[in-house]
Each structure stands twice: as C-alpha cells, then as structure tokens.
Amino acid sequence: xxxxxxxxxxxxxxxxxxxxxxxxxxxxxxxxxxxxxxxxxxxxxxxxxxxxxxxxxxxxxxxxxxxxxxxxxxxxxxxxxxxxxxxxxxxxxxxxxxxxxxxxxxxxxxxxxxxxxxxxxxxxxxxxxxxxxxxxxxxxxxxxxxxxxxxxxxxx
Amino acid sequence: xxxxxxxxxxxxxxxxxxxxxxxxxxxxxxxxxxxxxxxxxxxxxxxxxxxxxxxxxxxxxxxxxxxxxxxxxxxxxxxxxxxxxxxxxxxxxxxxxxxxxxxxxxxxxxxxxxxxxxxxxxxxxxxxxxxxxxxxxxxxxxxxxxxxxxxxxxxxxxxxxxxxxxxxxxxxxxxxxxxxxxxxxxxxxxxxxxxxxxxxxxxxxxxxxxxxxxxxxxxxxxxxxxxxxxxxxxxxxxxxxxxxxxxxxxxxxxxxxxxxxxxxxxxxxxxxxxxxxxxxxxxxxxxxxxxxxxxxxxxxxxxxxxxxxxxxxxxxxxxxxxxxxxxxxxxxxxxxxxxxxxxxxxxxxxxxxxxxxxxxxxxxxxxxxxxxxxxxxxxxxxxxxxxxxxxxxxxxxxxxxxxxxxxxxxxxxxxxxxxxxxxxxxxxxxxxxxxxxxxxxxxxxxxxxxxxxxxxxxxxxxxxxxxxxxxxxxxxxxxxxxxxxxxxxxxxxxxxxxxxxxxxxxxxxxxxxxxxxxxxxxxxxxxxxxxxxxxxxxxxxxxxxxxxxxxxxxxxxxxxxxxxxxxxxxxxxxxxxxxxxxxxxxxxxxxxxxxxxxxxxxxxxxxxxxxxxxxxxxxxxxxxxxxxxxxxxxxxxxxxxxxxxxxxxxxxxxxxxxxxxxxxxxxxxxxxxxxxxxxxxxxxxxxxxxxxxxxxxxxxxxxxxxxxxxxxxxxxxxxxxxxxxxxxxxxxxxxxxxxxxxxxxxxxxxxxxxxxxxxxxxxxxxxxxxxxxxxxxxxxxxx
Numbered sequence: 001x002x003x004x005x006x007x008x009x010x011x012x013x014x015x016x017x018x019x020x021x022x023x024x025x026x027x028x029x030x031x032x033x034x035x036x037x038x039x040x041x042x043x044x045x046x047x048x049x050x051x052x053x054x055x056x057x058x059x060x061x062x063x064x065x066x067x068x069x070x071x072x073x074x075x076x077x078x079x080x081x082x083x084x085x086x087x088x089x090x091x092x093x094x095x096x097x098x099x100x101x102x103x104x105x106x107x108x109x110x111x112x113x114x115x116x117x118x119x120x121x122x123x124x125x126x127x128x129x130x131x132x133x134x135x136x137x138x139x140x141x142x143x144x145x146x147x148x149x150x151x152x153x154x155x156x
Numbered sequence: 157x158x159x160x161x162x163x164x165x166x167x168x169x170x171x172x173x174x175x176x177x178x179x180x181x182x183x184x185x186x187x188x189x190x191x192x193x194x195x196x197x198x199x200x201x202x203x204x205x206x207x208x209x210x211x212x213x214x215x216x217x218x219x220x221x222x223x224x225x226x227x228x229x230x231x232x233x234x235x236x237x238x239x240x241x242x243x244x245x246x247x248x249x250x251x252x253x254x255x256x257x258x259x260x261x262x263x264x265x266x267x268x269x270x271x272x273x274x275x276x277x278x279x280x281x282x283x284x285x286x287x288x289x290x291x292x293x294x295x296x297x298x299x300x301x302x303x304x305x306x307x308x309x310x311x312x313x314x315x316x317x318x319x320x321x322x323x324x325x326x327x328x329x330x331x332x333x334x335x336x337x338x339x340x341x342x343x344x345x346x347x348x349x350x351x352x353x354x355x356x357x358x359x360x361x362x363x364x365x366x367x368x369x370x371x372x373x374x375x376x377x378x379x380x381x382x383x384x385x386x387x388x389x390x391x392x393x394x395x396x397x398x399x400x401x402x403x404x405x406x407x408x409x410x411x412x413x414x415x416x417x418x419x420x421x422x423x424x425x426x427x428x429x430x431x432x433x434x435x436x437x438x439x440x441x442x443x444x445x446x447x448x449x450x451x452x453x454x455x456x457x458x459x460x461x462x463x464x465x466x467x468x469x470x471x472x473x474x475x476x477x478x479x480x481x482x483x484x485x486x487x488x489x490x491x492x493x494x495x496x497x498x499x500x501x502x503x504x505x506x507x508x509x510x511x512x513x514x515x516x517x518x519x520x521x522x523x524x525x526x527x528x529x530x531x532x533x534x535x536x537x538x539x540x541x542x543x544x545x546x547x548x549x550x551x552x553x554x555x556x557x558x559x560x561x562x563x564x565x566x567x568x569x570x571x572x573x574x575x576x577x578x579x580x581x582x583x584x585x586x587x588x589x590x591x592x593x594x595x596x597x598x599x600x601x602x603x604x605x606x607x608x609x610x611x612x613x614x615x616x617x618x619x620x621x622x623x624x625x626x627x628x629x630x631x632x633x634x635x636x637x638x639x640x641x642x643x644x645x646x647x648x649x650x651x652x653x654x655x656x657x658x659x660x661x662x663x664x665x666x667x668x669x670x671x672x673x674x675x676x677x678x679x680x681x682x683x684x685x686x687x688x689x690x691x692x693x694x695x696x697x698x699x700x701x702x703x704x705x706x707x708x709x710x711x712x713x714x715x716x717x718x719x720x721x722x723x724x725x726x727x728x729x730x731x732x733x734x735x736x737x738x739x740x741x742x743x744x745x746x747x748x749x750x751x752x753x754x755x756x757x758x759x760x761x762x763x764x765x766x767x768x769x770x771x772x773x774x775x776x777x778x779x780x781x782x783x784x785x786x787x788x789x790x791x792x793x794x795x796x797x798x799x800x801x802x803x804x805x806x807x808x809x810x811x812x813x814x815x816x817x818x819x820x821x822x823x824x825x826x827x828x829x830x831x832x833x834x835x836x837x838x839x840x841x842x843x844x845x846x847x848x849x850x851x852x853x854x855x856x857x858x859x860x861x862x863x864x865x866x867x868x869x870x871x872x873x874x875x876x877x878x879x880x881x882x883x884x885x886x887x888x889x890x891x892x893x894x895x896x897x898x899x900x901x902x903x904x905x906x907x908x909x910x911x912x913x914x915x916x917x918x919x920x921x922x923x924x925x926x927x928x929x930x931x932x933x934x935x936x937x938x939x
Binding site for chain 1: 355
C-alpha cells in the first residue's frame with residue numbers, strides 16, 4: 001500500500017492505496033465520489049473524465065498514486081453554493097443529456113476545453129470532445145450546450 | 157368529458173426535471189450502489205466460439221485471497237432452467253436450452269463457463285484468472301449464409317442445418333404481379349452485425365433477506381417487470397417474493413430489455429451464499445455478452461410498371477439468431493415484416509424469413525429492431541428502381557406513396573394517419589433540393605475530388621408496441637398494454653406511478669407536462685415514480701417507442717378518471733348538478749357563478765372523506781391500463797447530403813435533414829433529442845460500425861478501440877423539423893419517437909453515398925461504407 005495526499009474538490013484527502021488502483025476506482029470506491037462513471041476498459045469512452053490540475057484526464061488512464069500531490073475536480077465539485085456551473089447550466093438548457101451516464105465526463109471535458117479556448121468554433125468543439133462518447137444525444141445538443149456556455153463566459 | 161388538452165405545458169420546450177441530479181454526479185446507477193456485506197462476482201468466459209468443455213477446475217481460484225466461492229456451470233446446472241425466449245414465432249421453431257452457464261459445450265466466444273465470488277472487484281478478477289478450463293475446440297460458423305450450407309458446423313447437435321425457423325407473410329397474387337411486371341429489380345443487402353454500446357455497461361446487485369427470503373434485484377434494465385416474471389420462470393422463485401429495481405439506467409437501445417444469464421447467476425449466488433452479490437459488466441465483456449443487433453442478409457425484389465409504379469414486393473431474409481435465443485430473438489425480423497413495402501402501396505406482398513443459429517453472441521432487439529432493416533431494404537430498392545426507370549428518386553417515391561388514411565396495406569395492417577407528400581415537400585424545401593442538385597452537377601462536371609451525393613428515405617414504422625391481441629396472434633409470450641396510476645395527495649401534490657421506466661427518454665418531464673395540464677396542478681408538483689416493481693403498477697416496460705403512445709395514453713385515461721371523480725365530489729360539495737359544472741385548468745366552476753372547487757380541494761375532501769357522495773370510495777387515486785387497438789405509425793422523410801473524397805474514400809455528411817411526423821408533440825426539445833440520437837445510431841450503421849468475427853469465431857472488433865462508435869467529430873449537426881398528422885387512434889394524438897431516427901437514417905445515408913458514386917457506375921456499397929470500402933469500390937469501377 002502507498003500513502004497519498006491530494007486535493008479533491010477543494011478538500012485535502014489522505015489515503016492508503018494499492019499501487020495498482022486506478023484513479024477512477026479510488027474516487028468511486030475509496031472516496032465515494034460515484035459521479036465519475038466507468039464506461040469502458042480501453043480509455044475510449046471518456047465517461048470517467050475529471051480535471052487534474054485543471055486539465056481533463058480520463059481517470060481510468062491514471063493510477064491513484066499518480067494523483068499524489070495533485071488538485072482534482074470531479075463532477076461533484078463543479079456546482080458552487082447551490083448554483084450549477086455555467087457548463088452544467090448550458091447542458092440543462094440545451095438538453096445536452098439524456099441518460100446522463102456520459103454527462104459528468106462530457107461536462108468536465110467541455111469545462112477543460114473552454115478553459116483553453118473560450119470561443120471555440122463548432123469544429124473545434126467536436127474535435128475537442130472526440131474522446132468522450134455519448135450514445136443518446138447524437139452530440140447535436142452537446143455541441144449547442146458548449147457553444148451556449150462559451151457565450152456565457154466560463155472559468156474553471 | 158373534455159377531450160382536448162389545455163396547452164399550458166403540453167407542446168412546450170420545457171427543460172428537464174431529470175437533469176439536476178445527473179448533471180451533478182448524483183445519478184444512482186447500479187455500480188454506484190453498495191450494500192453491507194456485498195461480494196463481487198466475475199464470470200469466466202469461453203475464449204472459443206465453439207468447444208467442448210472437458211474440465212473446469214476452480215480449486216486454485218478457491219484458494220486465492222479474498223475468494224468466497226467459485227462454481228462451474230455443472231455445479232449450478234440444477235439451480236436453474238433455460239433462459240427464456242418469449243417469442244416462438246412458428247411451429248417449426250427449434251428452441252435449444254440456454255443455461256446461464258454452459259455445462260458441456262461453449263457455443264460462442266463469451267459463453268459463461270464458471271463464476272468466482274470474492275470480497276472485492278479486483279480480487280474476484282484476479283481469482284477468475286486462476287480458473288482452469290480445458291476445452292476441445294470445434295469448428296465454428298459465424299456467417300449466417302454459410303451456416304445453412306451442407307456440412308457446416310452445427311451450433312446445436314439436434315438442430316439440422318442450423319435452421320431455427322421459417323416464417324412467412326404472403327398477401328395477394330405475387331407471382332402474377334412479377335410475371336406481369338414491366339420492370340423488376342432484385343437486390344441483395346447485408347445488414348451487418350451491430351453492438352448496442354449503451355455507455356453504462358450492464359450490472360446486477362442482488363440482496364436477499366435471510367429471514368423472509370425476500371429478494372431484491374437492482375439491475376440495469378429497461379424491463380423490471382419482465383425480469384421479475386423471468387426470474388420466476390428460470391429460478392422457480394415465487395414472483396411475489398421478488399422486487400426488481402431499475403435505478404438510473406445509462407442507456408439501453410433495446411440491449412437492456414433482455415433476460416440475461418448474469419442476473420440468474422447473481423441471484424443464485426446470493427441465495428447460496430447468503431450475502432449480497434454484485435456483478436458489473438466490463439466493456440470488453442459487454443462486446444461479447446450483451447446482445448448484438450441486425451446480422452441479416454436481405455434479398456428484395458420489386459415488381460413495377462414501366463413508369464415505376466410498384467405492384468409487388470418479395471423479400472427473403474436470412475437472419476442470424478446467434479448461438480442461442482434470447483428474449484425475443486426470433487421475433488425481431490417479424491417486427492419489420494409488414495414494412496418491406498415502406499411508404500408505398502404494393503398490391504401483392506411476400507415476406508419469408510429464415511432464422512439461423514451461428515457461433516456468435518445472440519442477437520436481439522437493437523434500436524428499431526426489424527424496422528430499420530425493412531426500411532433500409534425498401535428505400536435502397538426504390539432507388540434501384542428509380543435508376544432502372546430513369547426517374548429522380550424523389551419523383552419515383554411520389555409516384556408510389558400510399559395516400560388516403562386510414563389505409564390498410566397489402567400485408568394487412570392499417571396505417572391510421574400519415575402524409576408522405578407533406579414530409580417530402582418540407583424536406584426538399586429545407587434542403588433546397590434544386591440548388592444541391594445543381595452543385596452536385598457542377599462538381600461532377602469539373603471532376604471535383606470531392607463528389608456530392610443526395611439520398612432520401614421516406615419511411616413509415618410501426619411502433620407503440622403493441623396491441624396484445626396482435627401479439628397473441630404472432631405467438632408472442634406477453635401483452636403490449638401499459639399501466640399508469642395517479643395519486644392526488646391530500647395536500648394537492650401529485651404522484652404519477654408508471655409501469656414504464658426511462659433510461660434517458662425523459663418520462664418524468666413529459667408525463668408531468670401531461671398531468672399538469674389535465675389536472676391544473678403545477679408542473680413542479682408532479683412527481684414521477686417508476687422502475688421498482690414494489691412501487692409501480694405491473695407494466696410491460698420500455699422499448700419499441702411505446703412509453704408515450706401506450707404509457708402516456710394510459711396516463712391520459714387515468715387523469716380522466718381523476719377528473720370524473722373530482723367532478724362528482726365538486727358537484728356534491730357545491731350542491732350543483734355535474735352537468736352544471738365547467739372544467740378548466742383543474743377547477744370546476746358552477747356555470748354562471750364564481751362558485752367552484754379545484755381538483756386539489758377535491759383531493760383533500762376525498763382524503764378526509766367527511767362529506768362524500770353516498771357510496772363513493774375515499775381517496776383521489778386512479779389507475780388505467782391501456783391496451784392500444786393499433787400500432788402507432790410515425791413516418792416522414794429524411795434527406796442526407798454526403799461529400800465523398802474520391803481519393804481517400806472518406807464519406808462525410810455535410811447536410812442531414814429530418815422531417816418526422818410523430819403525431820402531436822408533448823415536448824419539442826425532447827422529441828428533437830430523440831431524433832438526433834436516433835439519427836446518430838443509424839448513421840453509425842451506415843458509415844462506421846460493424847462487428848466482425850474471424851474464421852475461428854473470435855470477435856475481432858471486441859472493444860471501443862476497433863468498433864467505431866462515432867464521436868462528435870464524425871457526426872454532423874442535424875436539421876430537424878416536423879409535420880403533424882395526429883394519430884386518431886389515441887386521445888393524445890401521439891405516435892412515439894424513440895426509434896424514428898434510427899429507422900429512417902441508414903438508407904438515406906447509403907443512398908447518398910451510392911448517388912455520389914453513381915458516375916462510376918456504382919450502384920451498391922456494403923455497410924459500413926468505410927473509407928476503405930468506398931475507395932475499393934472506386935478503384936474496381938475505374939478498372
């Protein structure tokens with residue numbers, strides 16, 4: 001077992017982890033943050049996307065020990081003081097989710113995109129979200145939601 | 157009785173009730189649920205497509221760290237019966253037993269042979285690798301046509317030629333029509349095998365009360381009520397002891413209607429071990445163990461007059477069942493059997509289907525189920541006919557549209573309402589058809605590397621499954637009705653308790669809109685309860701675009717019962733005749749006065765019951781069970797413009813126009829969303845997705861790395877519009893929208909690709925029309 005210390009959604013967390021444990025299972029099963037979903041085992045679907053030091057990372061591609069000393073944001077940490085983050089709000093208004101399973105990862109990938117590129121074109125949005133699969137929406141309203149959020153001005 | 161909706165909420169693009177928790181990571185999917193004492197199950201699966209199982213040894217696994225138990229298929233074979241197939245479509249059908257874990261023989265790659273239970277997910281997975289299985293591999297057959305050939309390996313020893321069944325639907329003088337036809341076309345199409353890929357993999361958690369034997373199964377399903385019955389059939393547990401919960405479910409698309417082996421394994425383990433047991437599917441496991449879709453070879457022939465009027469359709473299908481029959485596997489082709497005449501009006505009709513076993517994952521209903529296949533065949537064949545008679549595909553379609561509704565088709569069902577001309581007209585208008593054709597001509601004239609193609613699909617589907625009597629006539633094992641309850645609580649808020657439960661379709665929002673308008677209560681005051689057999693009235697669950705045209709209509713009738721009772725209470729309280737009461741916005745008013753009573757006040761009066769009419773039962777609750785008298789018939793026109801790079805073979809959609817007639821619309825935003833997602837899955841079949849087996853029966857496309865579920869980068873934005881012919885079959889005038897996009901889109905895309913390639917003389921391309929396939933087609937045509 002290895003001891004790690006990291007900040008998750010603004011709170012310092014200390015834990016003993018198995019060296020082989022993936023970050024996503026550390027979040028879900030050790031910290032109980034089940035908002036981060038697992039959709040595949042090949043780092044293809046992006047459902048488990050979280051922010052590590054502000055950048056989107058598929059948390060199934062990272063070991064928990066690699067998160068030692070890092071600052072993480074999961075979907076649970078996005079809304080502030082009871083208000084949805086502008087990207088969450090835009091997904092709601094644009095009907096950018098149906099079953100909701102890909103949504104946490106999709107929202108965080110969009111947050112990361114807008115942090116890097118506050119005014120992306122439609123093509124840039126589609127390319128940036130290439131690593132996040134949705135089977136319900138056909139992406140149309142997800143793209144609209146990101147466009148709408150960009151118009152609202154988004155900070156991480 | 158009022159029969160018109162007061163449109164305060166209905167028809168409005170109201171943002172969803174469902175979103176708040178899903179957007180904040182508070183979804184309650186199966187894998188998010190943990191109960192004390194829970195252990196984990198991992199299945200050991202056959203790596204061979206076809207093999208005798210000579211020996212299974214779990215002793216090393218049992219000795220491993222954290223392992224609680226390990227069982228072979230032989231250990232558990234007396235714990236269960238065969239997994240059910242509810243649809244023995246014909247008298248000649250062969251239904252070999254399908255045990256949850258294989259005992260003597262594995263029949264597809266992924267067939268379960270043993271199960272290991274351990275204290276954690278990781279320890280169970282470690283131990284599963286220690287199970288030793290000795291196989292004697294056998295020759296496998298995975299191709300549906302080769303499986304019928306003499307000498308093909310037999311999937312089941314007692315099923316000759318691997319032939320599962322034959323089924324036919326014949327009407328009119330087909331041979332005569334073909335003999336007299338001035339023009340015929342004969343086409344062969346291949347519906348490749350597809351893998352549903354709901355983003356949430358399946359999962360099951362079973363907890364049993366040791367003292368009472370009460371069983372709770374939390375499972376990622378579209379069909380909690382069907383599962384409850386199935387658990388009884390397979391495991392012999394009294395149905396009343398079983399509670400099935402479908403919590404938040406992360407997509408299904410048909411794949412989660414099924415009755416799966418893993419549910420039976422998990423319940424059996426929980427009973428044996430006296431501990432809660434959880435199994436969560438891994439994605440690579442899902443590729444093998446969750447049902448696949450399509451895998452049908454289609455021969456379609458049209459007979460037509462010299463000008464192109466279709467007189468007869470003859471269809472021969474060879475449909476892969478996979479290695480076993482799942483819940484409705486044999487019936488999937490039948491769901492399309494009436495639709496091979498499409499939006500047109502042949503007077504003679506002949507449909508034959510042969511179901512065939514292969515050493516592959518079982519097939520079953522995947523989005524559209526039988527109807528995308530039918531629509532693809534007729535829409536491709538109509539384009540072939542247009543080429544043959546030298547007509548524009550638009551003109552040929554118009555020549556053949558069925559008109560005048562209700563309209564009984566040659567195959568024998570009655571389409572209640574449609575207007576194909578209106579849909580086509582609107583699509584052409586949005587597309588600016590002449591302009592796109594002009595640009596296509598310009599590009600052709602200048603030999604542009606990127607050629608344009610335009611494809612159409614004017615479709616009709618039958619959904620809203622389904623009238624129980626018709627299902628009975630088709631030998632289906634269940635009914636097609638749906639149940640809804642409304643409880644108006646003492647303080648005036650409302651619970652809708654539903655027999656159909658969602659996995660993305662927005663039931664809570666849609667049904668709240670209907671109830672808010674009918675009962676005059678605030679939209680926010682309607683709560684939606686579902687997905688729990690201990691809470692919901694028994695229903696037939698969610699598939700086949702049925703939740704609104706069956707469940708929603710049940711809800712409408714239940715709301716009428718509430719209003720009728722509330723009217724009696726109001727009349728009694730106000731000392732007025734019922735005939736003197738007017739009803740609007742939830743309030744009864746005595747005509748010509750300001751005296752009145754709201755439904756909410758009637759609910760309070762019904763609760764305290766101090767002063768009700770003589771003989772009236774207290775409480776303001778109502779349930780209605782609705783069995784639809786007909787299918788519902790969404791229709792419309794989809795048009796696709798593709799740009800094909802003739803050097804790389806890459807086909808990209810540059811315009812996609814969908815004009816659907818789904819009847820009256822409760823929430824246009826939600827309906828659009830269903831159409832978008834449906835189109836994406838149909839486009840995926842046309843251009844990207846294909847499950848491929850190698851000669852040995854290994855699934856070569858066993859993960860998201862090589863099975864191309866399209867991302868946002870591959871797909872376009874969609875131009876979506878509607879025409880409306882209200883369904884006269886139900887008081888809401890609705891038809892359902894869950895499958896339209898998938899049913900309509902695939903042929904529109906392929907017709908567009910073929911149109912783009914037509915200057916090369918190309919008239920067909922297999923799906924998916926990948927860059928390689930398109931490039932090869934061009935190279936071959938150039939030689």
